[in-house]
Amino acid sequence: MARMIRELIFGNNLLLGLLVSVALISTLVIFQLAANKKLGLLWEKWFAVFYIFISPRVTLVPFNYLHFANLATIDGSNVSQLPWFFYPWVIFVLSGRFISFFKNQFVEAISFLVLRNPGFSVYCLLPITSTLWSLVPDTTLKAGIAFTGFTIFSFYVGARYEWPELSVLLRWGYTFMGIVSVLVHPNVGKEFEGITIHKNLFGSLMVVSTALWYLHYSQSAKTPKERWIALAFMLFSFYLVRASSSGGCLVNSLMLIVVVSSLSFLSRLKFQWAFTCIVGFTVLGIIASVYIIDNLESIVVGGLGKDLTLTGRTEFWPQLIDAANQRPWFGYGLDGFFQQEEIGAQTPAYFIYTHNGFNPKTAHNGAISILLSFGYPGLVLILASLFTNLILAVRQLSRSPLSQSGIPIIYLVFTIMNNITEGSLGEMGNAWFAYVLLTVRLCIDSSKSPSSNRRIYGRDLPSPSESRLNSH
Numbered sequence: 001m002a003r004m005i006r007e008l009i010f011g012n013n014l015l016l017g018l019l020v021s022v023a024l025i026s027t028l029v030i031f032q033l034a035a036n037k038k039l040g041l042l043w044e045k046w047f048a049v050f051y052i053f054i055s056p057r058v059t060l061v062p063f064n065y066l067h068f069a070n071l072a073t074i075d076g077s078n079v080s081q082l083p084w085f086f087y088p089w090v091i092f093v094l095s096g097r098f099i100s101f102f103k104n105q106f107v108e109a110i111s112f113l114v115l116r117n118p119g120f121s122v123y124c125l126l127p128i129t130s131t132l133w134s135l136v137p138d139t140t141l142k143a144g145i146a147f148t149g150f151t152i153f154s155f156y157v158g159a160r161y162e163w164p165e166l167s168v169l170l171r172w173g174y175t176f177m178g179i180v181s182v183l184v185h186p187n188v189g190k191e192f193e194g195i196t197i198h199k200n201l202f203g204s205l206m207v208v209s210t211a212l213w214y215l216h217y218s219q220s221a222k223t224p225k226e227r228w229i230a231l232a233f234m235l236f237s238f239y240l241v242r243a244s245s246s247g248g249c250l251v252n253s254l255m256l257i258v259v260v261s262s263l264s265f266l267s268r269l270k271f272q273w274a275f276t277c278i279v280g281f282t283v284l285g286i287i288a289s290v291y292i293i294d295n296l297e298s299i300v301v302g303g304l305g306k307d308l309t310l311t312g313r314t315e316f317w318p319q320l321i322d323a324a325n326q327r328p329w330f331g332y333g334l335d336g337f338f339q340q341e342e343i344g345a346q347t348p349a350y351f352i353y354t355h356n357g358f359n360p361k362t363a364h365n366g367a368i369s370i371l372l373s374f375g376y377p378g379l380v381l382i383l384a385s386l387f388t389n390l391i392l393a394v395r396q397l398s399r400s401p402l403s404q405s406g407i408p409i410i411y412l413v414f415t416i417m418n419n420i421t422e423g424s425l426g427e428m429g430n431a432w433f434a435y436v437l438l439t440v441r442l443c444i445d446s447s448k449s450p451s452s453n454r455r456i457y458g459r460d461l462p463s464p465s466e467s468r469l470n471s472h
Helices: 002-010 013-034 037-054 068-072 083-093 095-104 106-116 118-123 126-132 137-160 163-184 199-220 224-243 247-267 271-294 296-304 313-324 340-346 366-396 402-418 430-446 464-471
Strands: none
Touching (some): 013 037, 013 083, 013 095, 037 163, 037 430, 068 083, 068 137, 083 095, 083 137, 095 106, 095 137, 106 137, 106 430, 118 366, 126 137, 126 366, 137 163, 163 199, 163 224, 163 402, 199 224, 199 247, 199 430, 224 247, 271 366, 313 366, 366 430, 402 430
């Protein structure tokens, strides 16, 4: 179907010219409307929701062609180049908003990011610079440009909006994905992957959606109507977690529900105890995930639902680590390792197999994925960044309302647990988008006083104690 549409458009000069004319007129109209402050803000928020919606690289036409990952494709087709036109178009239409941001917030946001989380700042330079040592420099350069562009737009969303607005944007971005998935594939059955490329990815997104709606239900919803809506979408998201038939996603979802339920207790503890509790809980989550992997037949298949994608990970992980140790200082560059089809035996990935003949195309582990791309220095940088974010996130528990400070806690706990069996943190998808967003936001918020953290562009927010008082 997509191929027919491409041939119809690009094979007919008259139709192509008509579409270009309509696009130009529409652009000018939208540009004029966006000049209005309220309409500009509305357009920007809708773009943010849309960006969240496509960030996992959905498979639904035409949205799949708008992801930055298309710039890393080798085929070089006209459709894969659409991001080169789409994102400059967004910048042009919302130029007033972007100019305002660069005048008033950009320098401050960058300085806070560099000073508060230098590990993350240096790590963001690696995707493009890894071209210098990649086995496939052309591929890495394309992937690095795409990764950097994706990171810049993620940075903008995180720096532009405070947690209350981000909470709304994130919840609805994931919810729209769930709703559209059900509409496109109404026969929801086992191993449901929706409009994503894999059921584990879809299940992971719905895990976060479940946790965010539960956080809104327990901390933010003021009226009975809001609470019922939050509860309905929480249950809807959890239903889709179960539909994905991923045992790991189910475990992660239940653990995040426990984390959200514990936020009020954690916010009353001293920093050291709160940090210890969250780290301890995350370690237990990791142990549970590893236990599930090692006991797949008796636990996952028999108890939580069939999840054969876990099979074989513990076989090829040691092989991948051995391959990484061949180039410990630099790695193989972004997208430079799993190139069996491009360079064959020139990459160690060509020789990695499980006992049943499976040749992996991804690491299925965040730490190993980063290790293969950027070596041990890259892994140290991201771990330092993650540790810094945990410290800043725990500090925010006592400085901001739980409806806000709970969001980075949700993402960080989930990121750590999810990357035990998936390499999402080393890929250009929703996990990296969320990590950039929370890193930027935490750096900005941590640089302010507790009182100013409760102020959103001139609007006062209640303190955590006031928030709990008001809820009663």
